[in-house]
Amino acid sequence: MTESNVLLEIKDLSVEYLSDGKTVHAVNGVDLCLKRGRTLGLVGETGAGKTSICRSILRILPDVGAEITSGEILMEGKDLLHLKEEEMQKIRGKNISMIFQDPMTALNPVERVGDQIAEVIELHQEQGNHEDAVRRAKEMLEIVGIPGERYYDYPHQFSGGMKQRVVIAIALACSPQLLLADEPTTALDVTIQAQVLDLIEDLQKQYETSMLLVTHDMGVVAQVCDEVAVIYAGTIVEYGTKEQIFDHPSHPYTIGLFGAIPSMSEDEMWLHPIDGMPPDPTDLPAGCPFSPRCPYASEACRKDRIQPAVTPDGHMCRCIRIEQSKKGEH
Template identity: 55%
Template sequence: MADKLLEIKDLNITYNTEITTVYAVNGMSLSLEYGETLGLVGETGAGKTTTCLSVMRLLPEGIGEVTNGSIILDGNDMLNLSEDKVRELRGNIVSMIFQDPMSSLNPVMTVGDQILEVLKEHNKDMSKADLDKAVDDMMELVGIPANRKNEYPHEFSGGMKQRIVIAIALVCEPKLILADEPTTALDVTIQAQMLGLINDLQKRLNTAMILVTHDLGVVAQTCEKVAVMYAGEVIEFGKAEHIFGAENLHPYTKGLFDAIPKLDEDTERLVTIDGMIPDPTQVIKGCRFAERCKFATDKCKVAPPVVEVEPGHLVKCHRYGK
């Protein structure tokens, strides 16, 4: 067994079209221990989903390209494996819960067959009776009666569809779940149920998870570690108490927390971070957040170093360098 379940080092990803090149991920590095939960937060366009797709080797063919870096998953060099080997790992070692269950499920297959399809791919020696029992057990585990396995996706509500997607992702008991905003399309009540379900299943199966979300409240409830992404790179990484305590240090992280409405304060207007994320088609040599940062100086024309301000708490900012 490898020391870490997932280790991403200096990852760079581009999307190449006939019109332009988009620099989606820029020098990203992070790691994840076995059984650990990591929250990946940041604005839309930060590169969160692209990072997850690269771990699964599901970047759009002919458009998405990893131009530098490495992804080591459970001791496997994901970027240098054959497609057949990667197919063995998908579902078995790593699974992804996509944010839209409507587009994740096949409308002409029963939900039971969709769960069974994944199970058969990775358990070719199982008997039909054992496969059927495993499907029934998985449906019951996510809170859906097993006798509904012969129904089609359109016969289920949005929350139930998401439960089916979770069942498909977990049926082979993978070591890592990549949950890409799994509750975005759900109302608040169902969202709480889904998060509770994922956490419960994760503890039962000792599965690690990367939770991609915009909701810092969700991260606070579910994640042990947090990585804050901005413009394709991790600008702050640490334990949840580092990020959610008074110790969060990067100006962008502070801006995210300042934008959260406070229940004990009466304010007419919420605080916002001025400006927009930089154009992803442009190569930026200095700090990517400099144009929106009130602390920016001439130093910020050069890319900042990664500083370990305390054990396990990393910040990418000139304010904390030597």
């Protein structure tokens, strides 16, 4: 892999929140790497730190009570965390944009949908006037499958799927290099979800955009992503290509996640849930964060932070059993 192929590299990112006098360890030493034109799926459950990672990249964490305590976020080699706020403003919406989870609250209810698209275009266009931005906004509406004359409508006149398409139009209006999609279809019905995923994929090809797709839906990952990172309690526990993760899931948490989904092809009386609950982020267990729920956990799992290991098929997995099984073979 050549260096120029990499668009975004996150190194050792940690994010903490202060809540009720306690420190919430939301993201704990995350490394991710996103290549040009590719899609990386970030998979995990509620509170795993997925959204905090996206917000750190855009530097839109809450001003009060949230802090990036370590790490670098390198976009084409430049550390976004060290940019001045004015420089960051030029990047937001132009080089990096975000699709938020909830289309119902992501739009301004008292502003025409078209103006909300034109706003981002006007802000970032180097030449041209307001009329050019309006024309381009109408084009964007057409691209996402909404007639241009609906530019003058308000969000409440749109269905959920249409609102999410407006959010996508805003995100893609300046042809960003990087798209952060935070559960873009979770609030939508499956037939509408299929339409929106198709749309994102088509546009991504057209503009050669890289995408970080945050989701908890393994089906969506299977359909859309090239690479997959599985996150648990703020730690990436497994990371590889889609084929590696789906064909040879190696971390007990990933295996548990796959096992808990009701099968579409087999008939089973009982599902296989993961016992217990995710850990309290203000009081994470020492060692592996999954150890309290893990059926294979031993003393060694509860001591120190687990170092990444390489599985036989060459992907990253933070589990001591990988090294142990290798030793067992020799």
